[in-house]
Amino acid sequence: MIATEVDAGWRTARQVSARPAASAWSRKPERSLNRASAWGDAQPTEKTTRTDWAAVPALDQGQTGRWESASPTDGGSVAAGFVQVPSKDLGLAGAWDHSIRPADWRVTVSYNPAPAKKDASTAPRYQRVDEYGPRYDAALEVGRSLYVPGNGPLVFNFGDERYAPSNSPSVFFDFRYVPPARVIQPVDSGAAFSWRPARQVGIPMQLLWGRGRPLDPIPTGIDYPDYTGPITIIVPPPAEPDILETYMIANSVSLAVLPDRTPLDATGIRVGLDIDSFAWTLSANLFGRTSLAQVRPDANGPKEVELTINGHTWVFIVERYSGTGKLADERYTITGVSQTQLLAKPYAPARSQSNTVPLNAQQAAELELQYTDFILHWDTWNAGPPDWTLPAGAFSYESKTPMEVIAELAETAGGIVSPSRNSRELTVLPRYKQPVWQWSSAIMDRIIPANIVASWGSEWQPQPEWNSCYVSGTNHGVSxxxxxxxTAGDEPAPDVFHDWITGEQAGRARGIAELCKGGNQEIITLDLPLFPQQTAPGLVEPAMLCEVRDIEETWRGLCLATEITAEGIGASRVKQTLKLERHHREGA
Structure with a gap:
């Protein structure tokens, strides 16, 4: 049975007629029975159940649920939803093969389109801190929260141990302390700083230091094989010339064609170089077509000749010739230049370039000589001019030969290019080794006594006495x-602007060179013999500082140009003409 006893869930019936019913289950009059309910007379079996449900059929009494035990046949046939994997699948080790090629492993990260700036509006929110409130003392707050036993009815004494409640206490106590959140307060918020010009201390004790100059002319001669850095070279003083009553020089002049060293019959030989040129020049007269045929250019290019005067040797490239003649008299004039002219027009091609990485000025000059047999000498540590860094994009030029680039780099830092006489070498030197106002204490290169001067001349060329110069780069660099x-710097020289002035040292060196060009000065011309190499003063080249010991005074000047003349081949009259720049200012 589903229910053994069921109470009636019915309440008093609603009146359906004028006469109230005394009971919902009492016998009604025949006229009322048909109207009061749609049910008929109840069966005797329904009187005890007091419900509308009939007895449950007998076949349902033995079932306790809607599920029955599975039959043996069903349990044996349906054991699981999965069957054994066929043996043909056992040989598969994995689903990966070698179909992917190395070319497919490259990963290209593309940022196009750009990621959405969904976080651009997300920014930390800052609130103003409590700058002037009472200072928070963490130690004091912790001390206030500590429990101190007293004499009250409820006193805790833990015996220097942590509080641990029993297994099933009636009351638990929570001794945790959570400090309240405090507003951030800046430290030293009340401190204030006032800025003012620094106080000058020890003004009477200032020392005016100048440029350091080597005072010991004797080198130590110690080699350091493990040291590869710059080495300071002590410059010895110039050799003292011999002062004699009479000077007798056996001049020796020879001109030969290379490589066979075939001698040439020449006269009127002139060799010269000025401070702004990068190649020695030669001019000579030849007699007859036989001599001209030996130096005339052919399919292999121009010919080279070697000139030796009193032990000083030059090698020239014969560039051009011209001739005049009449019956039984033919004269030809040849002109030549030293080998450094091969780095300029018309031998070297013009090119353009721009650096993509930073490099030094010395490196830029050496790159111009790449794939050539020329050697560059640039002593940035001792002789100068200084080296500096050219950032990416600063070292750029258009349609220039290697020699033009090197000469412009040297000029940027106040330097010049000094060519070698008989080899494929060139040297970058400062135009002024020492500032003009320091010539009185500078080490000279040559000493010229008045006893060897055959003739002299002078030309006064005054310039403003400049004491400052503004040097700056253009698109790159420094100012x-x-x-x-x-000095007060109130007499500025003309400003200098160049795109390659990208370093402070280069700008300083260029500014000094410009200041040295000013002031009262004169150009003095001296004629003196060309002494052999072992005899002072020997050959004087441009950019050398010379001390001239005149009859009345001793003065110093810068060699601007050198010209050597020889009347002919063999024993000939040789003269060396110098053009010196003399400054009349304090310290010169």
């Missing part, structure tokens, strides 16, 4: 205002 120490 330097070079001012002579001890």
């Amino acid at each position: 330097v205002n070079v001012r002579r120490a001890g």
Whole structure:
């Protein structure tokens, strides 16, 4: 049975007639029975159940649920939803093969389109801190929260141990302390700083240091094989010339064609170089077509000749010739240049370039000589001019030969290019080894006594007494205002602008060179013999500082140009003509 006893869930019936019913199950009059309910007379079996449900059929009494035990046949046939995997699948080790090629392993990260800036509006929110509130003392707050036993009815004494409640106490106590959140307060919020010009201390004790100059002319001669850095070279003083009553020089002049060293019959030989040129020049007269045929250019290019005067040797490239003649008299004039002219027009091609990485000026000059047999000498540590860094894009030029680039790099830092006489070498030197106002204490290169001077001449060329110069780059670089120490800098020289002035040292060196060009000065011309190499003063080249010991005074000047003339081949009259720049200012 589903229910053994069921109480009636019915309540008093609603009146359906004028006469109220005394009971919902009492016998009604025949006229009322048909109207009060749609049910008929109840069966005797329904009187005890007091419900509308009939007895449950007998076949349902033995079932306790809707599920029955599975039959043996069903349990044996349906054991699981999966069957054994066929043996043909057992040989598969994995689903990967070698179909992917190395070319497919490259991963290209593309940022196009750009990621959405969904986080651009997300920014930390800052609130103003409590700058002037009472200071928070963490130690004091912790001390206030500590429990101190007293004499009250409820006193805790843990015996220096942590509180641990029993297994099933009636009351638990929570001794945790959570400090309240405090507003951030800046430290030293009340401190204030006032800025003012620094106080000058020890003004009477200042020392005016100048440029360091080597005072010991004797080198140590110690080699350091493990040291590869720059080495300071002590420059010895120039050799003292011999002062004699009479000078007798056996001049020796020879001109030969290379490589066979065939001698040439020449006269009127002139060799010259000025401070702004990068090649020695030669001019000579030849007699007859036989001599001209030996130096005339052919399919292999121009010919080279070797000139030797009193032990000083030059090698020239014969560039051109011209001739005049009449019956039984033919004269030809040849002109030549030293080998450094091969780096300029018309031998070297013009090119353009721009650096993509930073490099030094010395490196830029050496790159111009790449794939050539020329050697560059640039002593940035001792002789100068200084080296500096050219950032990416600063070292750029258009349609220039290697020699033009090297000469412009040297000029940028106040330097010049000095060519070698008989080899494929060139040297970058400062135009002024020492500033003009320091010539009185500088080490000279040559000493010229008045006893060897055959003739002289002078030309006065005054210039403003400049004491400052503004040097700056254009698209790249720095700006330097070079001012002579001890002056007000109120007489500025013309400003200098160049795109390659990208270093402070280069700007300083260029500014000094520009200041040295000013002031009262004169150009003095001296004629003197060309002494052999072992005899002072020997050959004087441009950019050398010379000390001239005149009859009345001793003065110093810068060699601007050198010209050597020889009347003919063999024993000939040889003269060396110098053009010196003399400054009339303090310290010169």
